[in-house]
Structure formats: structure tokens, C-alpha cells
Amino acid sequence: MGKTLAEKVWDEHVVRSAANEPDLLFIDLHLVHEVTSPQAFEGLRLAGRRVRRPDLTIATEDHNIPTVDLDKPIADPVSRTQVETLRRNAEEFGVRLHALGDDDQGIVHIIGPQLGLTQPGATIVCGDSHTSTHGAFGAIAFGIGTSEVEHVLATQTLPQAKPKTMAVTVDGSLPEGVTAKDLVLTLIAQVGTGGGQGYIVEYRGQAIRELSMEGRMTICNMSIEWGAKAGMVAPDQTTFDYVQGRPSAPTGAEWDAAVEHWRTLRTDDDAVFDEEVVLDASTMTPFVTWGTNPGQGVPLGASVPAPEDFEEENDQVACRKALSYMDLQAGTPMRDVAVDTVFLGSCTNARIEDLRAAADVLRGRSVAEDTRMLVVPGSVRVRLQAEDEGLDVVFKDAGAEWRGAGCSMCLGMNADTLEPGERCASTSNRNFEGRQGKGGRTHLVSPLVAAATAVRGTLSSPADLAPVE
Amino acid sequence: MEKFTTHTGVAAPLRSSNVDTDQIIPAVYLKRVARTGFEDALFAAWRDDPDFVLNQPEYAGSTVLVAGPDFGTGSSREHAVWALMDYGFRVVISSRFGDIFRTNSGKAGLLAAQVDQKVVQRIWDHLAEHPGASVTVDLESRTVRAGEGVEAIEDSFDIDDYTRWRLMEGLDDIGITLGHEDDIAAFEATRPTWKPATL
Numbered sequence: 115m116g117k118t119l120a121e122k123v124w125d126e127h128v129v130r131s132a133a134n135e136p137d138l139l140f141i142d143l144h145l146v147h148e149v150t151s152p153q154a155f156e157g158l159r160l161a162g163r164r165v166r167r168p169d170l171t172i173a174t175e176d177h178n179i180p181t182v183d184l185d186k187p188i189a190d191p192v193s194r195t196q197v198e199t200l201r202r203n204a205e206e207f208g209v210r211l212h213a214l215g216d217d218d219q220g221i222v223h224i225i226g227p228q229l230g231l232t233q234p235g236a237t238i239v240c241g242d243s244h245t246s247t248h249g250a251f252g253a254i255a256f257g258i259g260t261s262e263v264e265h266v267l268a269t270q271t272l273p274q275a276k277p278k279t280m281a282v283t284v285d286g287s288l289p290e291g292v293t294a295k296d297l298v299l300t301l302i303a304q305v306g307t308g309g310g311q312g313y314i315v316e317y318r319g320q321a322i323r324e325l326s327m328e329g330r331m332t333i334c335n336m337s338i339e340w341g342a343k344a345g346m347v348a349p350d351q352t353t354f355d356y357v358q359g360r361p362s363a364p365t366g367a368e369w370d371a372a373v374e375h376w377r378t379l380r381t382d383d384d385a386v387f388d389e390e391v392v393l394d395a396s397t398m399t400p401f402v403t404w405g406t407n408p409g410q411g412v413p414l415g416a417s418v419p420a421p422e423d424f425e426e427e428n429d430q431v432a433c434r435k436a437l438s439y440m441d442l443q444a445g446t447p448m449r450d451v452a453v454d455t456v457f458l459g460s461c462t463n464a465r466i467e468d469l470r471a472a473a474d475v476l477r478g479r480s481v482a483e484d485t486r487m488l489v490v491p492g493s494v495r496v497r498l499q500a501e502d503e504g505l506d507v508v509f510k511d512a513g514a515e516w517r518g519a520g521c522s523m524c525l526g527m528n529a530d531t532l533e534p535g536e537r538c539a540s541t542s543n544r545n546f547e548g549r550q551g552k553g554g555r556t557h558l559v560s561p562l563v564a565a566a567t568a569v570r571g572t573l574s575s576p577a578d579l580a581p582v583e
Numbered sequence: 584m585e586k587f588t589t590h591t592g593v594a595a596p597l598r599s600s601n602v603d604t605d606q607i608i609p610a611v612y613l614k615r616v617a618r619t620g621f622e623d624a625l626f627a628a629w630r631d632d633p634d635f636v637l638n639q640p641e642y643a644g645s646t647v648l649v650a651g652p653d654f655g656t657g658s659s660r661e662h663a664v665w666a667l668m669d670y671g672f673r674v675v676i677s678s679r680f681g682d683i684f685r686t687n688s689g690k691a692g693l694l695a696a697q698v699d700q701k702v703v704q705r706i707w708d709h710l711a712e713h714p715g716a717s718v719t720v721d722l723e724s725r726t727v728r729a730g731e732g733v734e735a736i737e738d739s740f741d742i743d744d745y746t747r748w749r750l751m752e753g754l755d756d757i758g759i760t761l762g763h764e765d766d767i768a769a770f771e772a773t774r775p776t777w778k779p780a781t782l
């Protein structure tokens with residue numbers, strides 16, 4: 115019997131396997147950031163251990179940094195200490211760091227692909243659950259906790275039980291104006307937040323093949339939101355073209371050898387998945403969330419559901435709680451929901467294509483009067499590229515704020531937070547209670563919907579906007 | 584890590600599903616660089632609500648949390664496990680855990696006991712009748728027990744063999760892996776030269 119993509123990549127990384135024990139997996143790339151690493155480095159220090167492979171480790175500052183006043187020291191002393199701790203640890207343990215002010219600084223899941231470090235067939239981990247993003251290249255990539263961060267630093271390996279495999283096959287093509295974000299939100303609403311638990315998921319089918327690398331990253335990014343261990347897309351010419359020429363991509367004969375191997379990284383025709391889900395992209399529409407987990411979503415053209423719409427008692431209770439937290443009435447058309455803030459950012463949707471798509475909607479239009487819009491590029495390179503293309507001017511002319519790179523309002527760890535009761539249309543990945551600030555209310559949306567919502571002040575798609583004169 | 588064999592303690596019912604790690608500990612508390620002292624951050628958004636279960640006098644000093652399905656989903660923050668442990672919890676019972684949360688629990692010494700949702704419901708019902716009652720979680724036999732006589736609840740819970748063994752022995756993972764250093768070195772010698780390096 116043949117093997118799935120996930121099984122091939124897994125098997126290539128098994129250092130040791132024994133009965134009744136998890137496999138010991140070798141880790142090709144370990145991404146580190148300031149929030150989940152201090153206690154891990156401290157653990158190494160206490161045990162007198164070193165970083166085994168600093169050459170397979172890279173650090174950046176993203177979660178807990180400001181996106182304004184970048185020329186000044188970090189104002190919050192607790193945050194400053196955390197960032198300085200990472201700098202000291204990187205220095206002491208010989209780890210490469212892209213700190214604030216460096217052109218390669220940015221959200222950890224954006225800089226890996228950008229530098230060409232994220233490659234097909236790799237095993238990639240990071241103390242952050244959205245590490246699943248890197249699976250878009252055909253890598254096995256997953257988030258780990260701080261104890262595991264310490265383990266990888268010390269050994270470059272992780273003991274891991276082999277997960278089951280699932281195929282998500284998306285047939286057909288996405289209609290015009292419907293994006294990777296809408297696709298993944300549709301999927302999660304269908305399978306539920308726990309649907310992927312225990313699986314490495316392979317996204318396949320025509321709609322996935324037709325996506326750009328950035329779209330594939332958006333999909334894989336949200337794998338964790340339905341519980342999957344990791345999400346993957348088999349590498350193809352789109353992947354190779356994206357990787358080629360990047361700073362850490364192989365060159366010359368090495369490139370040829372790499373591609374030859376990468377071409378073998380596909381699920382064999384006779385391989386069997388433990389589970390399969392099939393979706394039809396051609397019927398999808400812009401999709402938004404109404405509740406407090408990413409599975410609580412509906413098409414933008416639909417209305418806020420009622421608890422009775424759900425069969426299971428648990429779902430009814432969850433719906434009731436979510437409606438109360440979100441201050442929404444069942445039956446309200448989603449398009450009538452007015453927002454205070456629009457956040458375009460995060461490792462889900464703050465790459466250059468996302469910014470271009472949003473700028474195209476905003477060009478010649480303005481952000482509604484009572485609405486504020488924050489645009490936070492995912493990395494400094496994305497910001498510079500956008501400025502090169504004049505996108506910053508489009509955003510600023512429309513009345514949006516143009517910020518420095520980082521996680522920002524995706525998790526509200528820095529000063530970019532919602533006020534209690536404030537409502538936000540956000541291109542990020544989590545609408546949990548308080549995620550963007552205590553009492554804040556989040557609707558997950560695509561960059562296109564974010565931009566159109568900024569213009570109208572209520573949840574909207576570009577099709578709802580009057581043509582620009 | 585302390586060895587874990589069996590534990591009996593006051594159980595607190597957390598009757599919510601999808602209690603994600605942002606609820607367990609909001610991001611603002613992750614700015615700290617220390618490994619302990621997160622007890623004040625646990626369920627921070629709910630702590631000033633007088634109706635919140637941990638604010639009921641019966642549940643002061645509870646050490647077993649009985650939660651709804653999909654507990655600990657979301658972010659990878661191990662701080663969620665630390666906060667639960669710093670507050671005094673030794674065990675969380677749920678019908679489904681976030682993957683990373685469950686792994687983190689095993690590493691840090693918190694027992695994540697997975698049971699059928701029916702069992703959770705029976706324990707909730709029992710606690711509703713007997714607030715402040717204790718629950719016993721026996722890792723050796725993988726059983727949860729509560730109540731007495733005809734009302735007694737006894738059922739098994741799921742935990743993988745390896746995590747169970749490590750918890751029972753109180754073993755440090757890194758130490759175990761470093762015992763296989765030869766295997767790691769042998770693997771490293773076979774890696775293709777085109778694999779990327781950061782330095």
C-alpha cells in the first residue's frame with residue numbers, strides 16, 4: 115500500500131522508533147519568539163545544557179512588541195524585559211535573531227517562508243499554535259509548548275506519537291471574490307472546532323491547487339482552529355517557484371537535487387487516509403463568524419443564528435453564550451452588524467497579496483466615519499514591498515492607520531487592543547472571548563470583507579460597495 | 584517533576600465547552616519571563632464574577648477541574664497549564680482536549696484525563712447535588728471515582744501509555760532523549776546537504 119504525503123515526510127524524520135513509545139522525530143527548523151521561549155532558555159541554563167543546533171534555529175520578535183513609535187524604547191517595562199530577555203538568550207546561546215529594527219523582523223510564520231527557510235518535506239516547530247502555516251509547503255509543521263521548545267533546543271528532536279491522516283478535498287474553483295479565508299471558515303463551520311483532532315490533514319483538490327502559496331498558507335494557518343495537529347498541501351510547481359531564489363533556498367545542483375526529492379512528496383494513488391472530507395468550492399461565498407469560536411460562522415449573506423437552530427444541547431448553550439457575549443440578536447442579517455474597528459493583519463492574512471487585495475478595494479474610497487482601520491503588515495519585508503507599490507498611500511488616503519510589523523491586535527498583547535464592548539472585523543484567526551482585548555468582540559473575515567466593511571461600517575463584501583467615480 | 588499515582592481532591596465543575604487557552608490565561612499575562620506565579624491569571628476574565636465556580640466557597644481549594652468538551656483549544660501557551668497548577672489543580676477531566684494543551688499537561692505534570700462526555704455529565708450532576716465533593720483520579724488503574732453507594736460513579740479515562748508512564752515515574756523528557764544521543768548524531772549524518780541552515 116502506498117503512503118500519504120504526511121507519512122512520507124514523517125518517516126523521513128524518524129530518528130528512533132520503539133514499541134509502546136512515541137517516535138523520536140528530527141526537527142529541521144525551530145522558530146523561536148519572545149513569549150514562549152524565556153522559560154525554555156532558563157531551563158537549559160539551569161541544567162547546564164546548550165542549544166544543540168543553533169544552525170537550525172531562528173528567532174524573531176513579534177507577539178509582544180509595539181507597532182508604533184518604533185524608534186523609541188518599548189514603553190511597557192514588562193514587555194521590554196521580555197524582549198530584552200530574548201535578545202540576551204539569543205546572544206548567549208548563539209541563535210540568529212531578527213530583532214525590531216531589522217528588515218527581516220516580522221511574525222514568525224511570515225518570515226520563515228519569506229526567507230526561504232520553510233521548504234517542502236521539512237519538519238518545523240515553534241512555540242506557537244499557528245506553526246501549521248508552514249504546512250502549505252508540504253512540511254509537517256505544528257505548534258509546541260514551552261517544555262517542548264526546551265526539548266527541541268536541547269536535542270533538535272521531539273518525541274511524537276504518529277497522528278492519523280485526513281484528506282480534505284476541495285473540488286471545483288472558488289468563485290470570483292471568494293478567498294482562501296472564506297474557504298477555511300466554511301470548512302471549520304462544517305466540521306466544528308474539534309473535527310480535526312488527532313489528524314494531520316492534507317488539503318487537496320482543484321481549489322487548493324489553484325491557490326497561490328499565500329492562499330495555501332492562509333488555509334494551513336487555520337488548521338489548528340479545527341483541532342488538527344497540522345495541515346499540509348503537496349508541493350508543486352507553485353511551491354517551487356515561490357521558494358526559488360529566496361535567501362535560504364538551495365541553488366545550482368543543490369536546487370536540482372532538492373526539487374527532485376520534493377517531487378516525490380505527494381500522496382500515492384493507492385494510499386489510504388483514515389478520514390476524508392469533501393467540499394465544493396464553487397458554491398462558497400464570503401464567510402464571516404458571528405460567535406466566539408472559529409466554527410461559529412455563516413455566509414455573509416446569512417443572518418445570526420438562533421440557539422434552536424442547533425441540534426446538540428452543548429451547541430445551543432454555546433450559541434446562547436456567544437450571542438450574549440457578542441451582543442447579537444438571532445435573525446439579524448450579518449450585513450447589518452456595525453463594527454467599530456477593522457483589523458487587517460496577523461499570520462493568517464497580512465502577506466503582500468492580502469494587502470494588495472484590501473488596497474484594491476480601498477483605492478478611491480474612505481473608511482467610514484465612525485470606524486477605525488488598522489493595517490499591520492506581517493513583516494517588515496511585506497511593509498517595505500507594500501510601500502514600494504504605494505499601498506501604504508492608498509491605506510492612509512482612505513483614513514486607515516499604517517503600522518509597523520507584528521502580531522498586534524491579533525492577540526492584543528501590546529497596546530493594540532479593543533476596548534470592552536468594542537466590535538471588530540478582523541482578518542486574524544481567533545474570535546475567542548477577550549482575544550483582542552478584554553470584552554472585545556471579534557468577527558473573523560477575509561481581507562476583501564475587511565476592506566469593504568471599513569468603507570461601509572457594517573460587515574460587507576466589495577460587491578456591496580458603490581462603484582468608485 | 585513530582586510522581587503522580589493517584590489523587591483525591593475537591594472537584595470544581597466548569598460547565599462550558601470550548602474553554603480555550605485565551606480563557607484559561609489571557610495574553611496580557613504572558614509577558615512574564617518567570618515559570619511560576621501565574622495563579623492570579625487563571626480564568627482572569629471570570630475571576631471577578633461572584634457567580635464564577637471558583638469563587639464559590641465550596642470550591643475553594645479544589646484540585647480537580649471537570650470541564651466541558653474541547654478544553655484547552657487554541658494557543659500553544661503552556662502558561663495555561665502552569666496557571667492551573669499554580670492555582671492548585673492537579674487534574675483536569677474533559678471529554679476532549681486541545682492537542683497541544685494535552686501534551687503540555689503531560690510535560691508539566693498536570694493530569695489531563697479524557698473521559699466520555701456522559702461521565703463528565705454524571706460528575707457534574709453529582710457535584711450539583713454535593714457541592715464540594717471529592718473526586719479520585721487513579722492513574723495506575725486509569726479510573727475516575729466519585730460518590731458512594733448506589734450513586735457511585737466509576738469509569739475509566741484515556742491517557743496514552745507513554746505519558747502515563749512518564750507521569751508515574753516523574754521523568755524529565757529531555758533526559759530520556761539525551762540518552763539516545765547516538766541515534767540523533769547518526770541521523771544528522773544522513774541529512775541531505777541542501778537542507779537549509781539559519782547560520
Ligand code: SF4
Binds near residue numbers: 461543
Ligand atoms: S499573528 Fe496572531 S496567530 Fe499569528 S503568531 Fe501572532 S499572535 Fe499568533
